[in-house]
Amino acid sequence: MGYRNLSACVRDLERTGQLVRIEAEVDSRLEVAAIQRRVCQAKGPALLFTRVRGCRFPMLANLFGTLQRTRFLFRDTLETVERLLRFGSDPVALLKNPRLWPGVLLSAGHLPPRTVRKAPVLACRTSIDQLPQLVCWPKDGGPFITLPLVYSESPDAPGFRHANLGMYRVQLAGNRYRVNREVGLHYQLHRGLGVHHAQALRQRQPLPVNIFVGGPPALTLAAIMPLPEDMPEICFAGLLGGRRMEMRPQTGRPAIAAQADFCICGTVLPGKTLPEGPFGDHLGYYSLQHDFPVLEVKAVYHRPDAIWPFTSVGRPPQEDSIFGAFIHQLTAPLIPRLVNGVRAVNAVDAAGVHPLLLAIGSERYTPYEPRRQPRELLTQAQALLGTGQLSLAKFLLIAAAEDANDLDVGNVAGFLRHLLERVDWRRDLHFQTRTSIDTLDYSGPALHQGSKVVIAACGPPIRTLPTALPSDMPLPSGYxxxxxxxxxxxxxxxxxxxxxxxxxxxxxxxxxxxxxxxxxxxxxxxxxxxxxxxxxxxxxxxxxxxxxxxxxxxxxxxxxxxxxxxxxxxxxxxxxxxARLKPHYPEPLQEDPATLRRIEDLAACGRPLHGIL
Structure with missing residues (x-):
């Protein structure tokens, strides 16, 4: 049975030696984030900071910092979830295995949330300025929630069946937000919250929103899963967590996750936006200040033993890279059913996920031609660019499985070599111009705007690739x-x-x-x-x-x-x-030297972080 709440998870990790308590005083401005990034890159343990300067709540870092620990958190349910997703791509196989039906039925019973009258998260009240004021990078515009669980219900059809639980960053203070009364709500393209916001605007009504922090780890993973629109994240959280999610109904407002550690209740007012950012983001640069919706805060709740989980993003790999790897393991069997003929995809983490998508498809349209060229691959590429968050891909490189039995999207170097041996630049570049790209990507002509290219290659090699530089290769002046x-x-x-x-x-x-x-x-x-x-x-x-x-x-x-x-x-x-940095492009993220010196002192022999960093 999975964890009912975050405290149970912390106790289990500590019991099994996968969590370390840090009793030394640390600062939520820059320091804890820098520690978290280093421990994550070292594949270290989860960290519970019990003394955060100026804050009474402990902060939990690196909970999902390794793939092994992430799988450990869901060890009771993971095999069943993987089996269900695998059979989701081939339901006939499930019908042929009746011995699996009891386990499937039991797991399916965890999907619908359970309505409860008592909610530990409502036990205590506080204010926004009393929450941990996490600042991850020196030029961030203020403190942010970096693992927010933003919950909304459809204004057209209230209730959990049409609810959305997403992870959209939340700025707690700074810029022009009224202290303790407003927070920034940054959601990007192709997000469920945007659908609910659009419905509320059509009705000329405010949109009530709850922001949870903490709770069962399954809530966090469900919030970032690329689920079908008819599959509420709160239901998937029950499946992954091995227990029905406990939800406390609210009159006229979305329900509250009863076992969350914190809950910010508020309302997005029609037409109101304020500058949000800058924020050091997962592409490795600052996302700049732009106008985004504002949440007018009504109340802030927390449970008596509340723990504040957080992460810090930056140039990959970071903790969110583990999220991506875990999700890829879960969803890989669904890809062939998602787009007919596609064998595998890889949103390349090192390239920032959305900028580069590799795919292996099939080229079966004209097997009688003496020399194949991309035909079916182009159909599959367009389908991928119309599917969920895969639609945010900027460079889509797709090759045919028939050309190499060992072609692997996970082997990026091998994939690029395979493609470059076969691609014909006169034929195999296919552009989409003046379209939407990732909100965090500044390479296009304006916010949200840019282009895409499909590079499709198939058939036998047409060139031998050079493996060394020529001894004499004159270049134009300046190059x-x-x-x-x-x-x-x-x-x-x-x-x-x-x-x-x-x-x-x-x-x-x-x-x-x-x-x-x-x-x-x-x-x-x-x-x-x-x-x-x-x-x-x-x-x-x-x-x-x-x-x-x-x-x-x-x-x-x-x-x-x-x-x-x-x-x-x-x-x-x-x-x-x-691929040069253009004059308009935000600067790459750089650590604060003074913060690094403090961390080095904490990692010295005999100090709290010795042996961890």
Whole structure:
């Protein structure tokens, strides 16, 4: 049976040696977040900070910091959930295994939430300024809740059947928020809360919202699961947690998760927005200040033994990378049923998840052709770009399973090599321009706006990829330090970007036009222009982060011997990607030096974090 509440989870982790209490006083401004990031990267234990400066609530870090611990939290239910999801992709297989029916029926009984009259979370009241004021990065606009569970019910059809539980960041103070009376509610594109907000605006009514913090770990995982719209997250939490979620009804308001540690009750007023941010985000940069909805706070509750769980995001990998890996393990069997012919997908964590999606599909439309080219792959690519949060992908690279039995989306280097051996840039680039992209991605011409490209490749190899740099490869003035990233993939250090946002760079077009036939650079099918080629070539992770978080396909893809024919753009020579930091782009996240010195002192021999960091 799963955990009823967070306190039970903490006790279990401490009993099994997977949690360490930190009794030394720590600061919720910068310090605890920096500690959490380091412990997570070291694959360390969960941490319970019992003395947080200026706050009476303990803070819990790194709860999901390793995949092994995350699976441990759901050890009682995980096998059944994985089996159900697997059979969800093949329900006939379940019918053929009647011995599994009792376990399936028992698990299905945990789906509907249980209505309760008593809710521990309502036992005590407090105010916003008494909550932990977590600031993760030096230039954050204020304190944030980083594991918020935002619960709303459909104004058109109230009740849990049409409810949404999502993780949308919440700014507790700063900017122009009225102290203790307003908090910022930042939700991105393709989020269920936006559907409910739109319904409320159509009715010209305020939208009541509850923000939970803590509670059973299953609530947190359910809030970030990419579930079908007809599957309420609160129901999946019951399935994953091995017990029905306890919900306390409220007259005229959404229900309250009875076993949550904290609950902020409020209302989103029609038409009201205020500046929210900046915030150091999971792409590894600051998301800048923009207007977002405001929650007018009505009440703040907490249970007597309340614990404040938190995480800190930044350039991957971080704790949210574990979320992604865990979700991928659960949902991988559903992919073939989600899009016919697609075998596997990988939203690449090192590239910031949404910027780069790899996929393996099938190419079965014209098996009689002597030389196959992408046809079915393009159908599958468009389906993927119309499916849930996969629709936020910016670069979708898709290859055919028939070309290599060992092709694996998890092996990013191998996948790129396979694709570069086969891709024909004159034919295999397919753009969507002036479309929506991830809210946190600043590579496009404006907030929420950008482009996508599908790169589809199939058939036998058409080139041999160079595996070493030529001894003599002259470059135009200002372009230096060529570095081999992978076979066929070259990084070149370029002059700093200077073009206005959303405009092509004439200097890159001149770079592409400067090479004569026979130049050794033409042997490399893909060239990436960067600010620091040594950094980019140091690791595959550096390349993925640099190349795909700093570029928009329509703006930043150029080509040698490029031309447009019947509105289709392509190039006979190498594809050139401009992955420099543009003048408008937010700066990469940097640690506070004074905070790092304090952490080093806490990690010294005999100090509280010695042996953990």
């Amino acid at each position: 230096t330090a060529p570095r081999l990233i992978l076979p066929g993939l070259l990084a070149i250090q370029a002059p700093p970007a200077a073009s206005p946002r959303g405009e092509a760079d004439a200097r890159i077009e001149a770079f592409c036009a400067s090479f004569d036939a026979g130049h050794p650079i033409l042997r490399f099918p893909w060239i990436v222009l960067v600010d620091n080629s040594d950094f980019c070539a140091r690791s595959l992770e550096n390349f993925l982060w640099t190349a795909f978080t700093r570029s928009d396909p329509a703006i930043d893809l150029y080509g040698i011997e490029a031309k447009t024919q019947l509105k289709h753009w392509g190039c006979a020579g190498p594809l050139v990607l401009d």
